[in-house]
Amino acid sequence: MPLIALSDDELRAGCGLKWGRAPAGVIPADVAELDFAVAPRIRAVLSAAVERSGFGYPDYTGGAPVRLAEVFAGRTLRLAGWAPDPGRVEVCAQVAQALCCAVLAFTRPGDEVLVHSPTYPPFLEAIRSLGRRPLLLPVGEVAGEGWAEVESAARLRLIVLCQPHNPTGHVFDRVALERLAGLAVRRDAVVFADEIHAEIVYPDSEFLSIASVRNVAERTIVFTSAAKSFNIAGLRCAVGHFGSDDLHARFRMLPWHLRSGAGALGIAATITAWEACDDWLDQLREQLAKNRTRLTEFMAHFTQVRYTQPAATYLSWMDLGATPFGSDAHHLLAKAAKISLQPGSVFGASLEGFVRFNFGTSEARLDSLLERFGRALEACGGKG
Ligand SMILES: Cc1ncc(COP(=O)(O)O)c(C=O)c1O
Structure with missing residues (x-):
């Protein structure tokens, strides 16, 4: 059972919350949904x-x-x-x-x-x-x-x-x-x-x-x-x-x-x-492990980003409070980088500088997300 990465158009045409509410031009990485087609055997049963x-x-x-x-x-x-x-x-x-x-x-x-x-x-x-x-x-x-x-x-x-x-x-x-x-x-x-x-x-x-x-x-x-x-x-x-x-x-x-x-x-x-569907799940795990490594290597370049590699899930939690984004990271990233991350503030008080980044996507889209993130951070004086 192959793991199929969906295109932006396919994702926008679906009825998921993540892509459904993302404004045109914005890549969403907030809601905990995956950007892959559901396993073929599940689709066949449905x-x-x-x-x-x-x-x-x-x-x-x-x-x-x-x-x-x-x-x-x-x-x-x-x-x-x-x-x-x-x-x-x-x-x-x-x-x-x-x-x-x-x-x-x-x-x-x-x-x-x-x-x-x-x-x-x-x-x-x-x-x-x-x-x-x-x-x-x-x-x-x-x-x-x-x-x-x-x-x-x-x-x-x-x-x-x-x-x-x-x-x-x-x-x-x-x-x-x-x-x-x-x-x-x-x-x-x-x-x-x-x-x-x-x-x-x-x-x-x-x-x-x-x-x-x-x-x-x-x-x-x-x-x-x-x-x-x-x-x-x-x-x-x-x-x-x-x-x-x-x-x-x-x-x-x-x-x-x-x-x-x-x-x-x-x-x-x-x-x-x-x-x-365990064979499908194995492929998903393999892809997510690659994505996690990519994300960890990328974040290592940004000394002001406090990031700990997640041990599980396709979600990662990072503190951008010490970057020039400060406590408005989520808004500034949406505006400047056109990427949508989950704001830390919804996970509790005094977490405004944090964001949750969903990396459950294709390698190509993850690259676009990271490129946008890096460019926006550098543009406002973040340290690479
Ligand atoms: C920890 C956790 N529990 C529950 C859910 C949602 O599941 P449900 O819709 O079954 O409540 C999520 C969704 O992201 C989750 O991360």
């Missing part, structure tokens, strides 16, 4: 469903969602080394929806929810809009001030772990996971792990699920989906596993229509992605 008008309700009592739970369990055992129980699996429309449900099911208004900073924006939104309080821990921190604050929190009920982490591409190691696990046990908190980026981890790092860490599995909920690595976010299908019957039962007390919603096409596409 075309076949269209041909037979397969748009009815999915049968949640014995049909595709049950099969999806089994496929998820088998894949997780094979690739991540722990064994989900298919009987404790839930299928939702989105991982972010599942997080909202977890906040409702396992916390009360005024409770504290631990998230790492910078924070994937829907997490912050979910926690705040539901009247809970985010407790921010700098990503990668396993001791120090942030930890002291977390340890002394009076109403910590839920720990949200984005592993691998968006936007930094950080992968938490065993020490960090055990630290979080210990905290969860001491405070009797539930862990919600969003592992949506776990399929894109570079060979120099190792992904470990917190569900496989001793003592914490029974209080852990893991959610994932094929949306990011197979580029099918618009199909809306997410899968989650509950570490105990009690956790599962508490989640299931929420109304079904609040915690479900995956449609037949999303379910069919996810099953195909996880069962039949």
Whole structure:
């Protein structure tokens, strides 16, 4: 199954958010979508469903969602080394929806929810809009001030772990996971792990699920989906596993229509992605590894850019605060370089100088993005 890079015209004609909202002449590298055609086997399954008008309700009592739970369990055992129980699996429309449900099911208004900073924006939104309080821990921190604050929190009920982490591409190691696990046990908190980026981890790092860490599995909920690595976010299908019957039962007390919603096409596409598209995924990983190297080498020329090579994901996080762009990096780059990056400000307070750069694109387009970036930086006096 070949990896096909789409042209600008094809991307603009599609209905993705990334290219759909980019003004003419601007190359978008913001929204977490890939610039590649979806794997041919997934497209074939979707075309076949269209041909037979397969748009009815999915049968949640014995049909595709049950099969999806089994496929998820088998894949997780094979690739991540722990064994989900298919009987404790839930299928939702989105991982972010599942997080909202977890906040409702396992916390009360005024409770504290631990998230790492910078924070994937829907997490912050979910926690705040539901009247809970985010407790921010700098990503990668396993001791120090942030930890002291977390340890002394009076109403910590839920720990949200984005592993691998968006936007930094950080992968938490065993020490960090055990630290979080210990905290969860001491405070009797539930862990919600969003592992949506776990399929894109570079060979120099190792992904470990917190569900496989001793003592914490029974209080852990893991959610994932094929949306990011197979580029099918618009199909809306997410899968989650509950570490105990009690956790599962508490989640299931929420109304079904609040915690479900995956449609037949999303379910069919996810099953195909996880069962039949590993060769396509390998090609994607190879391309992304090349892109990551290219990006790292390029950023090394700019001493004012603070950039750490991501260990996972096709997202990279960089601090441009010390460049002449200063805290207005995102706007200035859009204006001067005609490239659109995700502004750091949406990931938390005081992050205006940061941007998130999506390098999930063709080599040629990545070259154009970097050339524009470099030219704009040099034009305003940045140090090469
Ligand atoms: C960490 C993380 N979780 C969730 C999502 C979105 O997934 P969903 O639409 O299933 O909520 C993204 C998308 O970029 C993400 O990066």
